[in-house]
Every structure is written in C-alpha cells, then in structure tokens.
Amino acid sequence: MKKLIQDLQNKSLLAGFILLLSTAVLFSQNKAEEIDNLLSKYHEYDQFNGSVLVADDGEVVFSDGYGMANMEYDIPNTPETKHRLGSITKQFTAALVLQLVEEGKLELDEPISTYLPNYEGPAADVVTIHHLLTHSSGIPSYTSFPNFFQDHSRDPSSPKEFVKTFSDSTLQFTPGEKFAYNNSGYFLLGHIIEEVTGKSYEQALKERIFDPLKMNNTGYDRHETILKNRASGYARTGDGYKNAAYLDMSLPYAAGSLYSTVEDLYKWDRALDANEVLSEESKQLMFSSQIPAGKSQYGYGWMIDKMPVGDTGDSIPMVAHGGGINGFNTLIVRFPKEDDLIVLLNNTGGAKLSDLAMGINNILHGEEAEMPKKSLAMALFPVFAQDGVEAGLAKYEKLKNDDTYTINEGEMNQLGYQLLQNGKAKEAIEVFKINVAEFPDSWNTYDSLGEAYMEDRQKEKAIANYKKSIEMNPENENGKKMLKKIQAE
Numbered sequence: 001m002k003k004l005i006q007d008l009q010n011k012s013l014l015a016g017f018i019l020l021l022s023t024a025v026l027f028s029q030n031k032a033e034e035i036d037n038l039l040s041k042y043h044e045y046d047q048f049n050g051s052v053l054v055a056d057d058g059e060v061v062f063s064d065g066y067g068m069a070n071m072e073y074d075i076p077n078t079p080e081t082k083h084r085l086g087s088i089t090k091q092f093t094a095a096l097v098l099q100l101v102e103e104g105k106l107e108l109d110e111p112i113s114t115y116l117p118n119y120e121g122p123a124a125d126v127v128t129i130h131h132l133l134t135h136s137s138g139i140p141s142y143t144s145f146p147n148f149f150q151d152h153s154r155d156p157s158s159p160k161e162f163v164k165t166f167s168d169s170t171l172q173f174t175p176g177e178k179f180a181y182n183n184s185g186y187f188l189l190g191h192i193i194e195e196v197t198g199k200s201y202e203q204a205l206k207e208r209i210f211d212p213l214k215m216n217n218t219g220y221d222r223h224e225t226i227l228k229n230r231a232s233g234y235a236r237t238g239d240g241y242k243n244a245a246y247l248d249m250s251l252p253y254a255a256g257s258l259y260s261t262v263e264d265l266y267k268w269d270r271a272l273d274a275n276e277v278l279s280e281e282s283k284q285l286m287f288s289s290q291i292p293a294g295k296s297q298y299g300y301g302w303m304i305d306k307m308p309v310g311d312t313g314d315s316i317p318m319v320a321h322g323g324g325i326n327g328f329n330t331l332i333v334r335f336p337k338e339d340d341l342i343v344l345l346n347n348t349g350g351a352k353l354s355d356l357a358m359g360i361n362n363i364l365h366g367e368e369a370e371m372p373k374k375s376l377a378m379a380l381f382p383v384f385a386q387d388g389v390e391a392g393l394a395k396y397e398k399l400k401n402d403d404t405y406t407i408n409e410g411e412m413n414q415l416g417y418q419l420l421q422n423g424k425a426k427e428a429i430e431v432f433k434i435n436v437a438e439f440p441d442s443w444n445t446y447d448s449l450g451e452a453y454m455e456d457r458q459k460e461k462a463i464a465n466y467k468k469s470i471e472m473n474p475e476n477e478n479g480k481k482m483l484k485k486i487q488a489e
Contacts, residue, residue, distance in 0.1 A: 052343065071234065077347070080229050084221055084323075084325050085325075085345075088258070093255070096204055097192075106192070120167055121168045135298060136175060138172045142184050159191040213268065238418050262345055303321055304317075307358060310368060332344075333357050380431070381415050381419075419431060450463075466482055
C-alpha cells in the first residue's frame with residue numbers, strides 16, 4: 001500500500017510538471033503569435049521592414065524577418081540578415097574603452113592629450129575619456145556641420161586625418177556641463193583605442209569581443225567587402241522607396257560603422273549578462289547613470305530609462321540604444337532585471353522602433369499591444385504631387401478624423417520637403433501649414449514653412465515664420481542664418 005501511494009504521488013507530481021510545462025509552452029507560443037501579428041501589421045503599413053528577435057527570461061521566444069533585405073532581387077529579411085547598426089556601435093566602443101581601463105591602459109579622468117599628444121585644439125587638455133563616453137565634451141558633432149553629408153560623406157578618410165575636421169572647433173559648452181549627443185566624441189574614442197592598443201579599431205573589436213563571443217556575423221562594414229546576407233539600405237519616399245545615399249563607412253567609424261544580426265546581438269546580450277565582456281564593476285559603470293540626458297539618463301554607450309507597461313501604471317527599468325544611418329534604423333532594448341531583450345533592425349530608415357518595442361514589451365507582460373495606424377502623410381503625398389493643392393487639402397479634410405490614420409510631424413515634414421525638391425512649392429507650403437496647425441508647439445514646423453515661403457519668394461511670410469521658429473528655439477542656428485540671408489536680399 002505504501003508503495004502504491006508513493007507511485008500515485010510521483011505520477012501526480014509528474015502530471016503537474018507536464019501540465020506546468022505545457023502551459024508555459026502554450027503561453028510562449030501565444031506571445032510569439034501576438035508579436036508576429038503586431039509586426040505583420042507594422043510591415044503591412046510600411047512601418048517596419050527588417051529583422052527582429054525577442055527574448056523572455058533570457059530565452060528566445062521570437063525571431064523572424066519581414067520584407068526584403070534586397071528589393072531588387074526579392075531577397076527576404078531573416079534573423080541571419082546583416083544590417084548596419086548605426087549608433088548601436090557606440091556600446092561596443094564603450095566596452096573596448098572599459099576593457100582598457102580594467103587593464104590600466106586608459107583612465108577615465110585623463111584628457112585626450114594624454115593618449116593623442118598630437119591632437120590640437122581647445123578640447124585637448126580639458127576633455128576627458130569620461131566626457132567623450134557621456135556626450136558631455138562640448139566638442140561639436142561633425143555630423144551636424146553644415147553640408148557635411150552633401151560635401152564629405154562619400155570621401156574616405158583615416159581617423160588621424162579626419163579628427164582634424166573638428167579638433168580646432170570652439171567648444172560649445174564647458175566639458176561635463178551637460179549632455180549633447182555627439183558623434184565626434186565616439187570617433188575620438190576609436191582613434192584613442194587604436195593608439196593605445198597599436199591595432200586598428202576593427203581588429204581590436206574582432207580580437208577582444210567578436211571572436212571570443214563567436215559573433216561571427218558582426219563586424220566593421222566596408223562597401224568593398226563581399227558580405228553574405230548583407231541587407232541593402234533604403235529610404236522612404238512619398239510613393240515608395242529608393243536606394244539610400246552612399247556613405248563611406250570610414251566616417252561613422254567608432255560612432256556607427258558596425259553591422260550585425262539579431263542573433264549575434266542576442267549573443268552580445270547573453271555575454272553582458274554573464275560578465276564575459278566586462279567585470280561586474282565595469283558593467284555597472286556602463287549601465288549606471290553618468291549624466292542626465294533629457295528625461296532619461298546616459299551611461300557609457302547606453303541610455304538608461306524605464307518603459308511603461310500598457311495602462312497598468314507600472315514601468316520596467318531598461319537600458320537601450322538606437323541607431324540611424326543611411327537606409328537603416330535600429331534599436332536594442334535590454335531589461336536587466338527581467339532578463340528580457342528586444343532587437344529591431346530595420347533597413348528602410350525612419351521606422352518608429354520605440355513604439356514597436358513598447359508593443360512587444362506589453363505582449364511579454366500579458367498586456368495588449370497598441371496596433372499601428374496608417375500614415376496620413378503617405379496617403380496625402382500622391383494627391384498633392386499629382387493632383388495639386390485643392391485635391392490635397394480635400395483629401396486631408398476627409399482623412400484627418402479617420403481613426404485608421406495617424407499624423408506624424410516628421411513624416412509630414414519629409415513629405416513637404418519632397419514636394420519642394422520636386423519643384424512644387426505651393427503644395428509644399430500647404431503641407432507645412434498643416435504641420436504647423438497640427439503641431440503648433442514645434443519650432444521646426446515654422447522653420448520648414450519659412451523655407452517653403454522663401455522658395456516661393458514670399459519674403460515677408462518667410463521672415464515671419466523664421467522669426468517664430470527662432471523665438472521658440474533660440475539655438476536654431478540654421479534659422480538665424482536663413483533669416484539673415486532673406487533680410488539681406
């Protein structure tokens with residue numbers, strides 16, 4: 001009898017375990033289905049085209065691709081597709097720096113001149129490694145220089161030569177005073193890594209991070225390299241896509257020149273969690289708040305914030321970073337306490353990846369994800385472009401209260417500029433006027449409207465809108481420059 005009771009108990013425990021395991025598998029399958037439904041809708045509305053991976057409690061629960069890695073040859077995106085990362089590169093640069101700090105080869109409080117004795121300019125002796133890591137150096141970001149992309153983005157350059165383009169620039173503020181996102185700082189960090197290690201930035205990454213972690217599908221992107229499964233980059237237009245403008249990858253360098261896959265970034269996440277890349281002390285430095293960054297905080301190569309969960313009022317600590325580079329935008333979000341991960345790599349640029357990540361996170365927590373809406377700007381473009389102002393305004397009046405559409409300031413701005421480029425200044429003015437009416441608190445909408453009026457030779461209206469823009473944002477240097485130009489005519 002005793003053995004019979006024990007056998008029954010064992011069978012009961014086994015059945016309970018099987019039931020629990022089956023429930024967990026079913027729950028995981030349901031999550032995957034909901035995530036797929038969400039991503040499919042984003043893709044249907046041309047708001048996501050790329051690769052995605054989601055991990056829950058450290059385990060991959062979803063991994064897939066949407067749309068085309070190459071639209072000309074109909075090659076689909078998959079989890080193995082290699083995408084340019086843009087500024088996600090910065091966390092790898094920061095990790096290299098912290099490794100060198102651990103080895104005593106770098107010190108966070110030492111200035112640039114300690115490691116680059118030939119570096120000349122006002123930053124040399126006052127800007128430290130810490131300032132460079134936290135975007136608090138005050139050095140102007142070279143990507144914000146007037147006509148940078150137009151005049152320099154196609155020209156290769158060595159790190160030693162390229163730093164000369166910004167080394168003599170006046171500091172925009174006292175180092176350490178505030179956060180101002182800055183590609184120049186991370187470019188300098190790459191140059192410092194090369195000087196300290198005696199190896200190229202690319203080689204240092206490969207030997208110190210990619211090879212040890214078996215991240216075999218991650219590296220420094222070079223146009224001339226034949227790279228299997230490389231995604232092409234595309235830019236949205238009013239009526240579809242076009243190939244993104246060429247960019248020589250020696251210029252983003254340590255601030256944005258890497259490629260990877262969602263699967264390799266999962267390996268990166270696991271290695272960070274297991275302290276395989278950095279010591280616990282260094283990892284805490286990387287993920288601890290070093291400086292306020294708007295409503296968030298910034299560590300070393302990572303933003304630190306919280307993500308809300310549905311309408312619950314709860315929020316979850318996260319560390320994240322996005323990236324944007326010609327034809328691509330990307331996002332990696334880690335939830336260290338939850339051991340969750342969301343990786344989104346998009347090869348059509350400009351997707352609302354933060355909204356998509358919030359939807360996925362809601363699903364992981366049993367909450368409903370908000371589905372995307374159609375783009376009003378994309379619906380308006382062909383009408384304004386082909387049928388003119390009257391038809392475009394009529395279409396706007398018809399759709400503006402339709403709940404299946406949403407209006408986005410950036411998309412409307414892009415639509416207006418494309419009309420301007422197509423020689424349709426009158427149509428562009430009406431689009432920018434809509435944007436001003438919809439987003440009256442945005443200085444940029446007035447700036448864009450001023451430019452359209454200027455193109456249409458409506459001088460007084462151009463001046464009025466530029467003045468309004470500058471009043472709302474006194475740091476609008478482009479607006480000031482254009483205003484002077486108009487008033488001088």
